[in-house]
Amino acid sequence: MNVEVIGNNAGLVWQALSAADAMGVKQLKKATKLKDKEVFAALGWLAREGKVNIDTDPEDEKDFIVSLVQA
Secondary structure (H helix, E strand, C coil): CCHHHHHHHHHHHHHHHHCCCCEEHHHHHHHHCCCHHHHHHHHHHHHHCCCEEEEEECCEEEEEEEEECCC
């Protein structure tokens, strides 16, 4: 996986999140058809750019809830 692939995957994740208020990682995987490591790399990219909020899911402590940062 290279930087270009991670950037493209970040775009897929961003598009999925823009269509919903918030999503869990499991939902993101299903919506984007990406693997675990691809989703997490994309989330790292978006987090570094300050574009996502990442919180622990109160119903499942092993999952995260991700949403776009509101401008």
